[in-house]
Amino acid sequence: MNDEKIHDCGDAVCIIGAGPGGLCMARALKRQGLSYEQFERHSGVGGVWDIDNPGTPMYESAHFISSRDLPGFLDYPMPKHFPDYPSNRQILEYVNSFAHAFGLYANIRFNTSVDKVFKRDDGRWLVTLSGGEQRLYRAVVCATGCNWDANMPEVKGQFNGEIRHSVTYKKAEEFKGKKVMIIGAGNSGADIACDAATYAQKAFISLRRGYHMIPKHLFGLPVDEISEKGPQLPIWLTRIAFQLILRVINGDVRRFGLPKPDHKLFESHPLLNAQLLHYLQHGDIQVKPDVSHYDGDHVVFKDGSREQLDLVLYATGYKWSCKYAADYFEWKGGRPQLYLSIFSRQHHNLFGIGYLETNSSAYKLFDNEAHAVACYLRDQLHHPERARQFDQLIAHDDPDLSGGIDFVKSQRHEVYLEVHAFKKHLRKVRQQMGWSDLEEGYYSVLRQHSGYVPVDLPQTA
Structure with missing residues (x-):
């Protein structure tokens, strides 16, 4: 391997995907003052919610399965003029507006897919982009979602x-x-x-x-x-x-x-x-x-x-996959086995956002996941002893996140968790690690404008 052709990005983090999960991750890193680069194979943000995104499972009559006032991103609620159950077009507008409100577009390279990630002997991650460009990062966050490969x-x-x-x-x-x-x-x-x-x-x-x-x-x-x-x-x-x-x-x-x-x-x-x-x-x-x-x-x-x-x-349904990093995930019943459905236990600084099934809306869960990753990555730079303490949790902590529910024994439920049990355990982890809690106003310092600003989307043919 010719290191002269590799662009070394230092301590930066690579985020793959600019759907809701990837955007949550970007905002969390930005809030912690950490450098990152984000790659999106499509021409815009939104992931599966963009019906023009090739391969998306979206269809014209689709609406959000959760209601308007609960599932929005922290510090960025859905606007009151949305109906109780917004349409896919409204959700796409909302996600675009969220990215604008927190200044997330600047670090996204659109129309650029990740072909492969490779863990080097020194523990750093080599990312090969479409076109062959190679960039080196200290961490990789996989946020490309689960609903692409038809079952x-x-x-x-x-x-x-x-x-x-x-x-x-x-x-x-x-x-x-x-x-x-x-x-x-x-x-x-x-x-x-x-x-x-x-x-x-x-x-x-x-x-x-x-x-x-x-x-x-x-x-x-x-x-x-x-x-x-x-x-x-x-x-x-x-x-x-x-x-x-x-x-x-x-x-x-x-x-x-x-x-x-x-x-x-x-x-x-x-x-x-x-x-x-x-x-x-x-x-x-x-x-x-x-x-x-x-x-x-x-x-x-x-x-x-x-x-x-x-x-x-x-x-x-869909077969969960992460083709560019499949060999680095441990799969069971078609589901990746990750600590808290986020942290790889086998490979340092490999993370997944959105690789979970739960009985609740996703966006605030993405916020919780991304915040934990960002706090851990910041500790690696500024509080290495605390980071090593969290390494022990990644290796050995095995919490019961069922909330007392005996979930159906099926492939879908291999990584199923009860939302209140999940959030309660994450609060416990934050307190144990001395990380900041996620409260209303936490991200207000990043807001570039007040209020909700609708984004004009191209008309679908």
Whole structure:
């Protein structure tokens, strides 16, 4: 390796990705006075929220699954003129405005992907960019997200119709005049099924398991707002309260053909979607069991029934990956095994932002993750003894972040954590390490303007 062609960036940190997680990381490093460089393969910030970003799973009808007033970045709430559940365009505008408000654009190199990271013998990280340029950093933060590589289950048989993954889906008009089936009932699968119910000639949704269905509003308020701002009850009592409410509101949803959940409420992601029930009630979409095999023009189901279809759309999630650094992550059940879902236990100064599954909105969690990384990296320069103390936590600390919930044993739940347990443990770590706490006003010193400034986005064709 010819070191003469390598640009040594000294103590700077490399951030890969300029979606919400990467922007949180940039702001946290900036707040700690640490130098960094950020690379984004697309032409703008926003990650998956930019429907023009190649490979994004975003579609026109997508809305934020969390409500407006809870999930925003610390010290940068979503504007009050947004609806309770903002659209994907509004979230993209919000993320762009956030980057402008905190002066984060200056350090982002757009249209530049990272092809590979390599850990040298001296512990520093060599980053190879698209085009072959190589730059050397003391740390790498992977913030490129989890929703890019489609997970396509194998099904026996030959189907004469069209088979696609939901990552290719963009607009409801794609269903016009077709007999369509959606496989999978995660929140995006349920959304797309509602589009099919409205536009398709005939619509079905195939479910492998049952889900607890929670409406987005209860008593006129966003349901997550009630959960977060209401009394913090023991999980068993919260479960009983919600089950009673859902029994009154929804009744027994098995009458629509939906299977009974095989798990207790909160042991897996509930389905936040009242529209799907509406379309089931009106017969605009029908429930089918898991697929057995394909047979020419027909899909055959495990109960022996069959349907002639034109299009099968798999809403079956994504394979988590980090291709440029895959060899440096320990994978279990398709999920990277990291301390607090952030810190590599095997490789010093390799971090991940957003490699978690949780029962809450993400952006303030990203803030919590990024703050911990930034405090640790600052300690390495200014408080090395304290940094070595945290090294011991990375190596040996193994907290229970389940919050007392026995999560479903599945690949998705390999890194699942309960948000209150996670935040409580991070507060404990901050106190133990003598790090500053995350409170309102912490980032105000970085604000370049007051108030919310909307950003004009290009019109999508």
